[in-house]
Amino acid sequence: MIAYTDKVRQIARRLLEDCSVEMVIGFRKGSQPMMNEPCFIKKAEDADQLVWDGNCGINLANYLTGRKEKIAVFAKGCDSRNIVTHIVENKVQRDRLVIIGVPCTGMIDKRLVASQTEGEIEAVSETGDKVVVKLKDGGSTEFDRRQVLQGNCALCVHRNPVIYDELVADLVEEQTDVDHWADIREIEAMDVEKRRRFFEDLLAPCIRCYACRNACPLCYCPTCFVDESRPQWLGKGQDQIDVHTFHFLRAFHCAGRCTDCGACQRACPVGINMRLLTKKLEKDCFELYQWEAGMALDQRPALDTYKPDDPEGFIK
Amino acid sequence: MKVINIDQKKWTKGIDTLGSSYKLIGPVAEKDFHTFEILQQGQLPDMSFTNTRLSPKEVVFPQSEDMFVYSLDQNDEDCNILKEAPKDYSPRVVLGIRPCDARAMRLVKLNFDTEQYKDPYWLRLYEATTFVGLACDQPCATCFCTSTGCGPYHEEGLDILLAKDGDGFKAKVLTDKGRQLAEASGWTDTADDGGAFENARRAAEAGITSKVATDRLRQMDTLELYGADFWEDVSFACINCGTCTYLCPTCWCFDIQDEVHGKKGKRMRNWDSCMFPIFTVHTTGHNPRGTKLHRVRQRFMHKLKYFVDKYDQGIMCVGCGRCVQQCPVNIDIRRVCDLMNSYGSENACAAQG
Amino acid sequence: MGVEPDRLHFSWISSAESTKFVEVVTEITEKVKALGPNTHYVKKEAKVA
Amino acid sequence: MDLKTPARRRDDKGGIVQNPYLPYPVRIDEIVVETEDKNLKTFKLVFLNKEDEEKFNYKAGQFAELSIAGKGEIPIGIASSPVEKGFLKFTVNRAGVVTTHLHSMKEGDIMGVRGPLGNWYPWEMLEGKNILIVGGGFAFTTLRSSIVYMLHPDNRPKFGNIDVVYGARTPGMLLYKDELIQWEKRDDINVHITVDTTDDPDWKYNVGFVPPITEQKAPQGDENTYAIVCGPPIMIKFTQPVLEKLGYDHEHIIMSLENRMKCGIGMCGRCGIGKELVCKDGPVFTLAAINRTPREY
Incomplete structure (x- = not known):
């Protein structure tokens, strides 16, 4: 994927030069290994700032709402599905957007790499299917790229953008041999008490910084329910019940909208996998309504429509 | 010794x-x-x-700390009167x-x-x-x-x-x-x-090879720095989560909240963050720091300029690197500090590159 | 998330089906009573001395 | 730890400092509805403990945190004047969680007051000077406190001419109407009352916005004249050029700012405008000082 960089710059430069767009939203090289920073460029000569590699995990759909400019944005499979969701929900206008599709082979999980590496990492590079980690003490380690992908990327079945105006490369082959719901089935199999303890343990480290919410392209409410004061839905302290209420309710707000882009988990400073919550709802939507979020512009979301043949299994 | x-x-x-x-x-x-x-x-x-x-x-400075307790029971003699919360x-x-x-x-x-x-x-x-x-x-x-x-x-x-x-x-x-x-x-x-x-x-x-220049911050004009042209670029990636402020050893802002359980209540304080829009919003809905540019600028200006001006004891940052490591979008205080420190000087371009 | 399935109930009852409404409510009330109070999602007062 | 013992701390001089977050208990003694829309009420508060009243030593221009158990606190300018003893008065607009609850409270209810907080108008410096007071809407509270203070027989000789321009949307929205009429009749203060509009044919005062009325009625600025301005942002915005035109130096224009606050004592960090904290370093600033800060209010 690292070879995309040249193409990314080339496209950005052209779009700015011929005034097709006012700004291009992409990534620039970060100051940390395995980190890139979302950025915008408005001048063609700045196009060389842009990069593309396995560290572009942040969902750029997040940066489109509330802007007035005509924008070109780079979009992986998940980003593109969130852009579709934004368009369907009237948060962005299709005709103000040039979507540059980036067929994706998954993003690197920096925490996974760090935890499997002894010593401090100085730099990380990618060559083909390998991820090469250079250590500060001079040594180096090599990983098979597939072994160090983000959890959601490893199980992703929509790597190609679903909507685009042009592509930076040929479409990639979609994964068909993955068991997308294994972790959720495991939780579903737990009895009530065990499940409760599982979630207690999962959410215990939460510091309520709301990085998950803010990293999520779906969380664009002007005032989030946790911030409302009239009425005040939940307490602001570190009480476990308030923390749980935040996570559970946020997950429900994303039901039928979440594309499992992994931004929430990636952003969490204390490493909580809150995707286990959103994924369960993703699974339910899929099984009950054969619904996958953000796949097409002309379909209303599952929870947004009523059909006489909707399943009513929950009604006894 | x-x-x-x-x-x-x-x-x-x-x-x-x-x-x-x-x-x-x-x-x-x-x-x-x-x-x-x-x-x-x-x-x-x-x-x-x-x-x-x-x-x-x-x-x-606990993230959540009880300050006062009180009774809301009209039959209690000290109903509605705040008392110190028990402390260790x-x-x-x-x-x-x-x-x-x-x-x-x-x-x-x-x-x-x-x-x-x-x-x-x-x-x-x-x-x-x-x-x-x-x-x-x-x-x-x-x-x-x-x-x-x-x-x-x-x-x-x-x-x-x-x-x-x-x-x-x-x-x-x-x-x-x-x-x-x-x-x-x-x-x-x-x-x-x-x-x-x-x-x-x-x-x-x-062994500490990462260096940041802070020497010009003190002499810099506050309003000029406030109006600098780099803030849009610096703040663009920010998602306004509170990670940096919650991890930071020098961030102290807090919120005061009342919570009621039945007839008993407490007044508590919780960490707060200048990254959150509601931190400064008025009851009228007016928000003096209404955009993320305002909020990101506030964080860096507070640490690297206002604090310097107010106490003359250097910057409000000890260089622990936590915010650099944990920022989900890689906003790096060292880069911002260099941009600020070199603002208006001939080296401005060098620092940005 | 650890809420017992019997605690939550969805039912489709028309405004004309008053008998069904009574039946369902009675049934659920009994089920919830059998489960006893939910202690996990009630904020504890204990911290307030 | 004994619950009854307030957390106290020795200060450097070995004295005892009280917990600055602990409100003094007070009783609501009287509630007066001020305006025709009933959104503004004046609460007269009496301290439950005499010694608290003695400690609550304030000057005109300061504010206090009104505390309601179970709801929270809200910073409100003190409307009573230091020369009025035995009570505090606050005029409160119904807006948020705390103020809405306050409006539903009754005479005799118990609540809390924490303060006095912030800086007062610089009375030490203003002695011997002419004072122009410009106020609009319900921001007239600390201005009322100031006028009552200056008109007190002990204090009136300390000041030169006193001019007041005060406006509201309609006659029914003016605060402290009885007092305004009394002041209007006095010859040691020039009061110019104005309303934006009125359909009352008997209205005998001015009609028009505060800035133009200020331009017509206010005295020229000079080195012996200071203006104290308090009102909604839009009024402040248009009054400023008028005062400049009248010759008021930015150092002679004194304003009171508002920002979202929690602690009121400079600790919680939210009300900052640059290095200044509105609660502790303000809320009273000269326009010259405000010009040196980012406009984040």
């Missing part, structure tokens, strides 16, 4: 002894990272950590706090301990705590403490400074509080270290 030698046996025994007169707090490995936690009896602090994910500011201010010791985090407490103290007002909660916990620091012999790539008036062997804010010495430690006692703790723990084995401590300090300082 005289230092105290603490071999592994004495360390274990000393901590065990301290447990009877102090509440012990130390670094504990948790899943993927270390946090400062209350140690159970017989539990040793894990002193092999590089740095904790969260700063130990919670020791004196018994002596406690933080083992293994890094020098940067200890200095951060001193910077935060400037806010909570003023001539006019004293914050009783913060100060009482601070005073009840003895700080046993652990010098940093293996700094991270994101550590830039030496640029911030701090350093891997910095002593400010510490009562005892430990440095690793084989399986045990060498200790430098810095205050009366430290002396009392050393006596209570039986760490009394003094010896002349022949300059080893000093050499280790120099080596550690040399």
Whole structure:
């Protein structure tokens, strides 16, 4: 994927030069290994700032709402599905957007790499299917790229953008041999008490910084329910019940909208996998309504429509 | 220089002894990272950590803390009258706090301990705590403490400074509080270290390669810096989560909230963050810092300019690198500091590149 | 998330089906009573001395 | 720890400092509805403990945190004047969680007051000077406190001419109407009352916005004249050029700012405008000082 960089710059430069767009939203090289920073460029000569590699995990759909400019944005499979969701929900206008599709082979999980590496990492590079980690003490380690992908990327079945105006490369082959719901089935199999303890343990480290919410392209409410004061839905302290209420309710707000882009988990400073919550709802939507979020512009979301043949299994 | 030698046996025994007169707090490995936690009896602090994910500011400034309690029962004589919440201010010791985090407490103290007002909660916990620091012999790539008036062997804010010495430690006692703790723990084995401590300090300082220039910040015009053209670029990636402020050892902003349970209630305070839009929003809906550019600028201006102007004690950052490591979108305070410091100078382009 | 399935109930009852409404409510009330109070999602007062 | 013992701390001089977050208990003694829309009420508060009243030593221009158990606190300018003893008065607009609850409270209810907080108008410096007071809407509270203070027989000789321009949307929205009429009749203060509009044919005062009325009625600025301005942002915005035109130096224009606050004592960090904290370093600033800060209010 690292070879995309040249193409990314080339496209950005052209779009700015011929005034097709006012700004291009992409990534620039970060100051940390395995980190890139979302950025915008408005001048063609700045196009060389842009990069593309396995560290572009942040969902750029997040940066489109509330802007007035005509924008070109780079979009992986998940980003593109969130852009579709934004368009369907009237948060962005299709005709103000040039979507540059980036067929994706998954993003690197920096925490996974760090935890499997002894010593401090100085730099990380990618060559083909390998991820090469250079250590500060001079040594180096090599990983098979597939072994160090983000959890959601490893199980992703929509790597190609679903909507685009042009592509930076040929479409990639979609994964068909993955068991997308294994972790959720495991939780579903737990009895009530065990499940409760599982979630207690999962959410215990939460510091309520709301990085998950803010990293999520779906969380664009002007005032989030946790911030409302009239009425005040939940307490602001570190009480476990308030923390749980935040996570559970946020997950429900994303039901039928979440594309499992992994931004929430990636952003969490204390490493909580809150995707286990959103994924369960993703699974339910899929099984009950054969619904996958953000796949097409002309379909209303599952929870947004009523059909006489909707399943009513929950009604006894 | 005289230092105290603490071999592994004495360390274990000393901590065990301290447990009877102090509440012990130390670094504990948790899943993927270390946090400062209350140690159970017989539990040793894990002193092999590089740095904790969260700063130990919670020791004196809990994320959520009760201030007052009250009754809302009309039959109670003191209905609606606020009373002090019960508190534990018994002596406690933080083992293994890094020098940067200890200095951060001193910077935060400037806010909570003023001539006019004293914050009783913060100060009482601070005073009840003895700080046993652990010098940093293996700094991270994101550590830039030496640029911030701090350093891997910095002593400010510490009562005892430990440095690793084989399986045990060498200790430098810095205050009366430290002396009392050393006596209570039986760490009394003094010896002349022949300059080893000093050499280790120099080596550690040399190991910190990340540098930031702050020399021009003080003379800079506040409003010019406020109006600088780089803020849009700096703030673009920000998602306005509170990660940087919650991890930061020098961030102290808080919120005050009432909570009611039946007929009883409490007034509590919780960490707050200048990254959150509701931090400053007026009841009318007007928000003086209504955009993320405002909020990102506030964070950096507060740390690197307003604080400098207000106290003339350097920047409100100790170079621990946590915000750099944990920012989900890689906003790097070192880059911003360089942009600010070089703003308007000929080097502006160099710093941006 | 650890809420017992019997605690939550969805039913489709028309405004004309008053008998069904009574039946369902009675049934659910009994089920919830059998489960006893939910202690996990009630904020504890204990911290307030 | 004994619940009854307030957390106290020794200060550097060995004295005892009280917990600055602990409100003094007070009783609501009287509630007066001020305006025709009933959104503004004046609460007269009496301290439950005499010694608290003695400690609550304030000057005109300061504010206090009104505390309601179970709801929270809200910073409100003190409307009573230091020369009025035995009570405090606050005029409160119904807006948020705390103020809405306050409006539903009754005479005799118990609540709390924390303060006095912030800086007062610089009375030490203003002695011997002519004073122009410009106020609009319900921001007239600390201005009322100031006028009552200056008109007190002990204080009136300390000041030169006193001019007041005060406006509201309609006659029914003016605060402290009885007092305004009394002041209007006096010859040691020039009161110019104005309303934006009125359909009352008997209205005998001015009609028009505060800035133009200020331009017509206010005295020229000079080195012996200071203006104290308090009102909604839009009024302040248009009054400023008028005062400049009248010759008021930025150092002679004194304003009171508002920002979201929690602690009121400079600790919690939210009300900052640059290095200044509105609660502790303000809320009273000269326009010259405000010009040196980012406009984040």
